[in-house]
Amino acid sequence: MDLKHLTALVTVSETGSVTKAARLLRVVQPAVSRYIRALEDEVGVLLFERTPQGMTLTPAGEILVERARRALLELERARAEIRPDRQHVQGIVTLGLLESAAELLAGPLLESVGRQHPGIDLRVLSAFSGHLQQWLLDGVADMSLLYDLASPPSISTTPVLRESLWAVAPPGTVVADDGAVPWGSLGRQRLVLPVEGHGLRTLIDQALHTAGVEPTITCQTNSMLVQKKLVATTGVWSVLPAASIAEDVATGRLAGGRLTGPEVSRTIVLALQRGIRVSPAVEVVAVEVVRVMRRLVGSGAWPTAHVVAQPG
Template sequence: MDIKQLKALVTVAEVGSVTRAAELLHLVQPAVTRQIRTLEQELGVPLFERTRQGMRPTEAGAIMVDRARRALNELERARAEVLPTPGAVTGIVTAGLLESTSDLLAEPLVSALARNHPGIELRLMTAYSGHLQQWLDDGDLDLTLLYNLDSTPSLNARPLVRERLWVAAPPAAGLRADRPVPFAEAAAHRLVMPASGHALRALIDAAAARARASMDVVVQTNSMRVQKQLVLAGHGWTVLPGVGIAEDVANGTLSAAPLCEPDVWRSIVLATPRSGRTPSAVEAVARELVRQIDMAVDQGRWPSAQQTQSPSPGE
């Protein structure tokens, strides 16, 4: 098993075609076919099914593709770390951002790293907290923002920010930041909610129980953007973190107010693996991400957020 075989395996799986994979790898088609067959003979199992729609990984093939992709990524990272520019921090860093924070943090983070650490190749992933935690556990992320998580035997969780959840409605509702809305009052409206099983939905359900309020949930979705689109279209009100609606409130597409009776908070943490060496590039990205969050809170760009005092990365 060699690197060329692994690259062929991953590329064929990604494009579903030996011909197209050969073009991307700058090889002739028989060479790619031979690499796949040699790998199948070595493992003793078929890795692809040949279908009318193209090459589809078998169950064994899917396992190999996943492991091969990670192995290739690690080799690429190692190459970037051992061939540095003198005096510069270099390397590949894969960071996770909560979907609700991406509009606020992604561009400033990329700009700051390009300015201060041009030798770092940043790969940004955005998703909900549960997905990001799974990717971190699987080794696909070097660091990520998560919420309502304590440190575990496998993860370090550094608290960064506490923020309130807000109720959001069409502009005609006239909700205001200085007039918190009791949960029971919000629940009296039709609601567009995160899907059951989502961590944010768990927070909302717990608040409903404390308020002894029943919710008329008309739509559930796993997309924050869809939540806001449906509210704007008049399908109901919704509940979101303040950071997820800051821009919408500022430009007048939504009105919003913090929830009260009870107040509903979530805590955002910076999570990193406990095991293994932390490359200097990962430390640099962690420091810059924390700096961007601190600036967003200090400048009032993160509604109703409170910084959580904790040691800086590396302390």
């Protein structure tokens, strides 16, 4: 398969239009159409449905686009890694960040990597732990932060820190005199929580059960941003990891405090695939991720988090 053809395939799938793809690729529209037809002739199936609304992938097209995108990314990584530069480690590194930690970690990490390793093209993906784990297994991400869920044998994890869960309250709320919020007090509040089946929701349900609380749940969502928005505007409370609300509490956009009785925390691990070559670029970014996380804990910017001591 020709790389120009695969590039055209991915670009048309992303834009939904041959015309837009041609503009992005800086070629004439008939050329893009020829590339797509050549691929369809080669694989023997239609890759797109041509409709008045645009180009829509067929099931076969979706499969080929997924594989083509990975192949093009691997080639791009190889080019970046072998490009001559005696002064800097270089290459493309795709890092998965937990949605709950991205707001706190992304800025300092990008600044640190850019300063220490200017030859690295760092790309950041953000999602829940389950999605990040799948992206790591699929090769979409080179490494990822995950919660300490059961991981398959193909993933190697290094614990980095433990963080507490916090009660999240509307701005201006005095959650507790000493900053600690008993789980039992959540029984008096209307709550917005993650959807059932989410790893965080499982922890919350276990803690509420231990505390003997029958919660009043007014909304369930798979979006942390929706949780925070509803708390800020509707008077409900929620439960989130400390990192996800640290800046909001510091600026007064939300109120919050560490949940106690029982103490509930989660371990964040740095995960990589086992058995694959780890490039120098991935190695130095992994070191930088751990260094920045520890610095945030040490400075107090990551509240109620504790660094996990490494053996040896």
